[in-house]
Amino acid sequence: MIRRRVAVAGIGQTEFAKALPKTAWELALEAVRAALADAGVDPADVDGMCRFAPPFEQVSEPMLVRALGIRELAFFAEAPLGGEALGAVVAHASAAIACGLASVVVCYRAISQSRGGRFGRADRGGPSSSSAGDQRDQAPAADVVVPEEDNRSFAWPYGLMSPGQLFALWATRYAAVHGLTNEDLTQALGTVAITQRGYANRNPAAMMRDRKLDWESYRAARVISSPLRLFDLCLENDGACAVVLTSAEVAASLRADPVYVLSATQSLSPYREPMGIYTDDLIELFPPAAAERLFGQAGVGRGDVDVAELYDATSFMTLKGLESYGFVPDGRAWRYLTETGIGPDSPLPVNTHGGHLSEGYLHGLNGMTEAVRQLRGTASNQVAGAEVALVGAPSGSAMILAR
């Protein structure tokens, strides 16, 4: 088990914006340098890296090793499946440190959607559109042939092409199974979107720091893919985040306030890959055993968690994450949201940076940097006395951190 053998010694991030002049490579370098400076580590001393696998992460280890002047990496690894790499990169890095394969491991995520394609588009070179990704704005006369890859050829011809559409299918199913009216679902999802926007309004790093969101605007927003409205969907942006992991001993020598990794896990079962549509129970995001493993290895219970940063490609995933990680019984999160909520004064503040909906979309790694700030006591929306934080992606790739 990892339990406190590994710690976060440094975090770094760039500005987040719809379009930045820097390339993903430049953004990655900026975030990694910032994280190393935060840790007090010379870039030359980095000996491990763990990144989100392509096609998501386009900045390779060699690009960073060259540009940062790293002497030699003794360990480098990639975790696949997009957001499912969130807990995985920390798990792999922690295992490498605990086994002595490396002593200073950098995890990073750099995104330039302004250059590489918006994730919500299936036709402009987004990461899920490698073959149907015509760059032109004019419709070509020829048919677009969808390659038979990950069952995409059974979905795209029907117009199921973007993550937002898939998560709309989840939300519809959830409402039907648990007997929600349209208004029940609107109130639950709107509570997520508006609460997270409130956090973003108080977070200087958030893209939506100056944009208020009230119920009137939320309800009036156009529907993208029913039941999801514009404000239920995450931002599309440029930016980068990085974290520096070391052994607990090294971290304690570097800074007074290391944040320890209690556990980090990943999970894969049939059709529960991202965009998987054929799971036995579509809205069970991952096997309950995965959450038990996460908490069991951490040695803490749900009640010990002071703040949670849940991967929110849509507002529905914040809702369902509360159930999947075991904070609220199955089928009750919608009511919990409207009655108790996830705001600053709630028992469990969630997505205190604004999340992907309102801070920026960094494949969950900005949730990790926020959790570290919370545990250091330096967050913009500081949860008083926060000692334990959960950072979780939708299919069970997650971590529990503690000060």
Added chain:
Amino acid sequence: MAIVPGFSDLTRPYWEQARQGRLVVQHCAACDRIWHPPLPACPGCQSARTGWREVSGDGTVYTFTVVTHPTHFAFADQVPYVVAIVELAEGPRLVTGITGCAPEAVRVGMPVRVCYQRVTDDITLPCFEPVNR
């Protein structure tokens, strides 16, 4: 233009049968299991003795969304359209479209039956429409 499925050896029979107005799913001759989408071997017993079996075409809507904002230019003039997951009477689920009713009339649990939409000379998409009772 249209968005059409590419074939592999594994998936070609599904689309060839659809073109002839038949809905088929993979079947294991060893343990009699059926499943969709196609796999190289039976996910239950790992037998490679897989074949295809025609299903009734009856099913229910497992979940759906009405897409009002197209994410690909090929669908720009088709919004609003319905994407659904239909659970076949025989068990497997598939992604499909719902036709033959207004998008706002679609409900989870609604009984539907397969129909066929010819897209090109080579491609016919199995879709579903409400069962009129």
